[in-house]
Amino acid sequence: MKGEDQPLVISNVALEGKPVDIVINDGIIEAIHPHNPQLSIPHSLIIDASGKAAFPTFANLHTHAAMTLLRGYGNDVPLQSWLNDWIWPKEKLLTDEHIYWGVRLACLEMLRSGTTAFADMYFFLPAAARAVHDSGLRALLGDSVFGDAEAMADAASYKVPDWQDDRVRYAVAPHAIYSVSETGLRRVAHYCKANNLLCHIHMSETAEEVANCLRQHGCRPYEYLERIGVLEQLDHRIIGAHSLHLSPEEMRLMARYGVVAVHNPNSNLKLGSGHQFQYKELRQAGVRVALGTDGCASNNNLDMLEAAKTMSLLQKGWRNDPTVMPAAETLQVASRNGFEALGINAGEVAVGRLADLMLVDLNHWAMVPDTDTRANLLYAAHSDAIDTVICNGRILMRNRQVAGEAEVIAAVRRIAKELQVTQ
Ligand SMILES: [Zn+2]
Numbered sequence: 001m002k003g004e005d006q007p008l009v010i011s012n013v014a015l016e017g018k019p020v021d022i023v024i025n026d027g028i029i030e031a032i033h034p035h036n037p038q039l040s041i042p043h044s045l046i047i048d049a050s051g052k053a054a055f056p057t058f059a060n061l062h063t064h065a066a067m068t069l070l071r072g073y074g075n076d077v078p079l080q081s082w083l084n085d086w087i088w089p090k091e092k093l094l095t096d097e098h099i100y101w102g103v104r105l106a107c108l109e110m111l112r113s114g115t116t117a118f119a120d121m122y123f124f125l126p127a128a129a130r131a132v133h134d135s136g137l138r139a140l141l142g143d144s145v146f147g148d149a150e151a152m153a154d155a156a157s158y159k160v161p162d163w164q165d166d167r168v169r170y171a172v173a174p175h176a177i178y179s180v181s182e183t184g185l186r187r188v189a190h191y192c193k194a195n196n197l198l199c200h201i202h203m204s205e206t207a208e209e210v211a212n213c214l215r216q217h218g219c220r221p222y223e224y225l226e227r228i229g230v231l232e233q234l235d236h237r238i239i240g241a242h243s244l245h246l247s248p249e250e251m252r253l254m255a256r257y258g259v260v261a262v263h264n265p266n267s268n269l270k271l272g273s274g275h276q277f278q279y280k281e282l283r284q285a286g287v288r289v290a291l292g293t294d295g296c297a298s299n300n301n302l303d304m305l306e307a308a309k310t311m312s313l314l315q316k317g318w319r320n321d322p323t324v325m326p327a328a329e330t331l332q333v334a335s336r337n338g339f340e341a342l343g344i345n346a347g348e349v350a351v352g353r354l355a356d357l358m359l360v361d362l363n364h365w366a367m368v369p370d371t372d373t374r375a376n377l378l379y380a381a382h383s384d385a386i387d388t389v390i391c392n393g394r395i396l397m398r399n400r401q402v403a404g405e406a407e408v409i410a411a412v413r414r415i416a417k418e419l420q421v422t423q
Pocket of ligand 1: 294
């Protein structure tokens with residue numbers, strides 16, 4: 001791959017409507033100059049980006065990447081039947097090799113739709129890590145935990161995985177408060193605190209989950225986590241996927257303990273989980289909100305541009321207010337908020353930030369006329385308007401070409417046949 005060891009110059013690209021040259025060195029945006037056709041940086045690779053606009057890439061804060069293998073399997077059925085009769089029986093069959101290719105397909109799709117970092121929750125982490133490495137993206141790989149979390153009983157037993165580096169990191173992912181016991185949740189919290197790990201958990205996804213929590217524990221899900229001491233231990237270390245059905249008191253708790261609320265609008269809509277994500281209330285309470293796609297079995301894609309548009313339209317729709325969730329703010333939720341939640345210094349095309357950015361083709365029909373580039377990208381374009389994607393200073397897609405695409409697609413087709421999810 002080009003661009004990692006030599007300086008990269010993105011020449012004559014539109015940034016906030018102005019033509020500039022972006023200089024990338026050692027994975028960092030080193031300088032941004034007004035465009036100068038004579039600009040010369042020794043030994044650099046120059047990309048002519050005239051007719052393109054630069055945007056920060058997206059951070060997908062909740063997904064199950066390998067579930068690309070089950071894309072389109074089990075549609076339009078109730079949640080419990082979907083899990084029991086469709087998804088879980090197939091997940092029992094998965095192997096390291098399946099996971100590797102499923103995650104490769106996920107990374108391919110994420111690259112094509114402008115995502116360079118994701119927070120995952122699944123199994124077979126070493127195979128997933130290899131796939132992320134080979135694809136060139138960043139990921140926080142959450143180790144799925146159920147029941148009593150036996151493996152986390154001894155916090156001192158944690159060893160930094162040999163696959164971890166500055167792009168791919170380990171996290172703990174207790175599935176949810178209804179599938180992990182109180183003992184398990186306490187163990188996870190202690191384990192994460194002792195080893196300075198992030199914790200990624202499904203929270204308050206359905207009204208039924210909240211009703212069950214009220215019946216069993218006499219309080220709502222985030223109140224339950226506080227009562228058993230988990231929020232305190234996981235202070236500023238918790239990613240709460242969905243966080244859809246919340247009370248004002250829970251939002252105050254989330255703000256106090258630095259919980260990141262991750263909205264997954266397409267998954268929530270398709271599974272009929274609810275559509276009134278309380279973005280404004282969460283922001284007013286001081287909670288950081290990020291965006292995710294959830295896995296491909298429920299969405300059925302990993303397209304953050306589509307998720308961002310859905311989020312914006314849903315907020316305007318259920319509040320009957322077109323002024324909420326304007327384009328710039330929505331794109332920031334999909335990008336910078338997610339990177340910040342992961343502790344990654346990206347999400348903005350600015351000097352000193354990590355070089356995670358994409359070039360959007362201003363000659364694509366959806367970007368014409370160029371009256372408002374951001375609004376065109378969010379409301380008119382699909383991901384095929386994204387031409388080039390750079391992660392950590394490396395060019396991973398250029399002219400919509402991604403290395404190894406045919407091999408990934410062939411492998412996943414073969415595996416889907418083996419799993420009998422296709423004919
Ligand atoms: Zn999920």
